[in-house]
Each structure stands twice: as structure tokens, then as C-alpha cells.
Amino acid sequence: MAAPRRERRSPARAGPLPPFEHIVVVHGPTVLRVCRALLGRVDADDAWSETFLSALRAYPDLAPGTNLEAWLVTIAHRKAIDVHRAHRRNPIPTDTLPDRAATTAPPGDGDGDDELWTRVAALPFMQRAALVYHYVGGLPYTEIAGILGNSAAAARRAAADGRAALRRRYSVDTGSAP
Amino acid sequence: MTTPDPVVPAPPISSGDLAWLRERLILDADSAGLLDVAYRTLDTPVGALLLAATTEGLVRVAYLTDGPDDILADLAERVSPRLLEAPHRLDAAATQLDEYFRGRRVTFDLALDLRLTTGFRRDVIAHLPDIAYGHTASYAQVAASAGSPRAVRAVGTACAKNPLPVVVPCHRVVRSDGSIGQYVGGIDAKRILLDLETVA
Numbered sequence: 001m002a003a004p005r006r007e008r009r010s011p012a013r014a015g016p017l018p019p020f021e022h023i024v025v026v027h028g029p030t031v032l033r034v035c036r037a038l039l040g041r042v043d044a045d046d047a048w049s050e051t052f053l054s055a056l057r058a059y060p061d062l063a064p065g066t067n068l069e070a071w072l073v074t075i076a077h078r079k080a081i082d083v084h085r086a087h088r089r090n091p092i093p094t095d096t097l098p099d100r101a102a103t104t105a106p107p108g109d110g111d112g113d114d115e116l117w118t119r120v121a122a123l124p125f126m127q128r129a130a131l132v133y134h135y136v137g138g139l140p141y142t143e144i145a146g147i148l149g150n151s152a153a154a155a156r157r158a159a160a161d162g163r164a165a166l167r168r169r170y171s172v173d174t175g176s177a178p
Numbered sequence: 179m180t181t182p183d184p185v186v187p188a189p190p191i192s193s194g195d196l197a198w199l200r201e202r203l204i205l206d207a208d209s210a211g212l213l214d215v216a217y218r219t220l221d222t223p224v225g226a227l228l229l230a231a232t233t234e235g236l237v238r239v240a241y242l243t244d245g246p247d248d249i250l251a252d253l254a255e256r257v258s259p260r261l262l263e264a265p266h267r268l269d270a271a272a273t274q275l276d277e278y279f280r281g282r283r284v285t286f287d288l289a290l291d292l293r294l295t296t297g298f299r300r301d302v303i304a305h306l307p308d309i310a311y312g313h314t315a316s317y318a319q320v321a322a323s324a325g326s327p328r329a330v331r332a333v334g335t336a337c338a339k340n341p342l343p344v345v346v347p348c349h350r351v352v353r354s355d356g357s358i359g360q361y362v363g364g365i366d367a368k369r370i371l372l373d374l375e376t377v378a
Contacts, residue, residue: 017254017259019262024200032191053210056212120186136188
């Protein structure tokens with residue numbers, strides 16, 4: 001299942017919701033990093049915008065005690081799946097190949113991690129998502145399992161497989177241990 | 179030793195990226211009808227003010243003596259948590275307040291949202307703009323004009339809880355003996371406002 005279902009509760013809320021401004025200031029940077037790590041720069045901006053607009057729409061009905069970071073990453077994940085499916089469904093014709101390359105371009109500014117980002121972008125989507133939500137989003141595997149719709153053990157395994165694949169490719173690419 | 183794990187690092191982002199995305203969120207939220215409360219701050223001769231507006235009008239003017247957190251939390255709870263720092267909606271209010279503090283404006287021409295005040299207090303607030311610029315009225319006079327001549331103390335409370343100070347001129351309400359009385363922004367601020375209106 002996706003995130004825990006939130007029920008509408010009218011009268012009693014455990015605590016009042018903080019202003020949404022606070023959510024943007026506190027969680028905006030991390031969600032942008034997650035989107036960039038998952039989608040590359042170009043699609044990340046759209047995913048961030050759609051995530052926060054959706055979040056703003058749903059915000060007044062948010063259940064008290066919700067992990068806000070996990071809630072936002074859950075929404076971002078759905079946007080990322082949409083992007084991912086769109087790219088798979090519509091294999092990009094040769095003449096628009098540069099666009100395709102841009103969507104998996106490294107999220108950094110050419111600061112030295114670009115090779116790593118290219119390898120991350122090449123991972124299967126679930127492995128990439130598990131790695132990014134854990135290492136960039138800082139979420140525990142129990143929360144990631146809720147987002148990916150699997151178990152904490154499966155989420156942890158996906159991340160471990162992703163790390164192993166990165167390590168293998170690193171050795172192959174460089175021909176030696178780093 | 180074994181090969182170190184290439185753990186995924188956090189991609190760098192710049193404050194410019196976030197500022198641009200924020201702008202876009204405000205525009206998207208406003209056009210989707212989701213920007214319930216927009217706010218900004220404004221520096222004035224009586225200190226920093228927080229201005230907040232719903233789609234209906236200016237809903238809050240607050241002295242920022244203790245920072246914005248409590249005021250914003252109160253707005254989130256009593257109006258809506260869909261609240262963003264979005265200065266554009268407050269452009270007219272900020273301009274008119276600027277003009278007022280330069281002595282170039284004597285009345286405010288702004289849509290007001292009075293939802294943060296109800297009952298007798300709301301009646302009092304609604305009557306305060308009847309006290310003309312440069313004039314004062316006593317708490318007793320305001321009580322009489324609100325139709326409850328004995329509710330002098332309640333008028334004091336209504337002024338103290340005025341959600342729109344400066345714009346709704348509770349600073350023009352003084353004691354019957356001519357002394358200045360209390361003010362939500364402090365006595366000094368009240369004196370500055372009254373002096374401004376006398377000199378201009």
C-alpha cells in the first residue's frame with residue numbers, strides 16, 4: 001500500500017497544523033534533492049512543483065502525527081512514477097534523443113559526482129528509489145516500505161542491491177578499487 | 179580492505195533554485211485557489227508589521243515585537259494552514275501603509291476581512307474608522323456609538339484584540355481624561371501614530 005490512509009477528522013486534532021510556509025522552508029530543500037537524485041534536474045523541478053501543490057491541496061486534512069518528510073516523499077514518488085512510466089511508454093525517437101539524455105542527466109553541477117549520478121540513473125527504478133529515499137531523503141526503511149508498497153526488508157534489500165550494483169560498476173569503470 | 183561503498187550523496191541545490199520554485203508554487207497555488215492566506219512583513223516607523231490577506235481582503239496586521247511564529251500559528255489555526263509568504267497579494271496594503279506613514283494618506287481604501295473578530299468586538303472594530311484622521315475618541319464615546327454606552331471596558335478589550343491595528347484606527351481611542359491609554363503595539367507606537375496624524 002501507499003502511505004497510511006488519512007481520515008478526515010473534523011472536531012479533535014491532536015495539535016494544530018503548522019503554517020504550510022513552514023513545510024516549504026523545512027522540507028523544500030530535501031524534497032528537491034530527492035527529486036533531482038531520482039529524476040535529474042529537468043524533471044525534478046516539475047516533480048517538486050507538483051508535489052508541493054498536491055501537498056498544499058491535501059494539507060488541511062492531514063492526520064496529526066504524520067511524518068511530514070515521508071508524506072512529501074510519498075507524493076513525490078507518485079510523480080516520479082508518472083515520469084518514469086511516461087518515458088517507458090513513449091520510447092523517445094532518435095531525433096529527440098538529447099531530451100531523453102537530459103532527463104537522466106546528473107543532478108549536480110558537474111562537481112565531480114557526475115559519474116556516480118550517471119550510474120545511479122542506470123539502476124532499476126525500485127533500487128534507485130530505495131537508495132535515494134534512504135541516503136538523500138534520510139528516511140528509515142519502514143517509511144520507505146510504505147512509499148514503495150513493499151516490506152521494510154524488501155526496501156532494505158533493494159537499497160543493498162542498488163549499492164552492490166553501484167560498487168560493481170565502479171570497479172568495472174575504473175578498473176580498480178577507488 | 180574492501181571497496182568503500184559509493185553511498186548516494188545529496189545532490190547540491192542552490193538557494194536560487196528554491197527561490198524560483200517557491201515563486202512558481204505561489205503562482206500555481208493562487209491560480210488553483212489554494213493560497214488561503216498570503217503574508218509579508220513591512221518595516222514602518224512603529225516597527226516591523228506582519229500583513230496577511232485572504233482572497234477576501236486584509237485579515238491581519240500585527241506588530242512583530244516577538245517574531246512572526248505565534249502570529250502565523252494563530253492564522254494557520256483560525257483561518258487556514260494553507261498559508262504562504264506571498265507578498266504580491268499585499269502590494270496595495272503595503273503601498274497604502276507606506277503613504278500613511280509618510281503623511282500622504284488619511285484613509286485606507288482596502289478590502290477588509292473581519293473574520294478574526296466577532297460579536298460586540300466586531301461592532302466596535304467596524305465603527306473605529308468613523309473616528310477621523312487626526313482626531314481621537316474616548317473609550318466611552320466609542321461604547322456609545324457602538325450602541326452599548328456602558329460597555330467601556332469591552333471597548334478596551336475590542337481595541338486590544340483589534341486584528342487590523344493601524345488600518346482600523348484603534349490608536350485613536352484614548353481615555354476620557356485625555357491620557358493616552360493602552361495600545362496593542364505599545365504606548366510608544368500609539369504616540370508615534372497620534373503625533374503623525376496631528377502633524378500631517
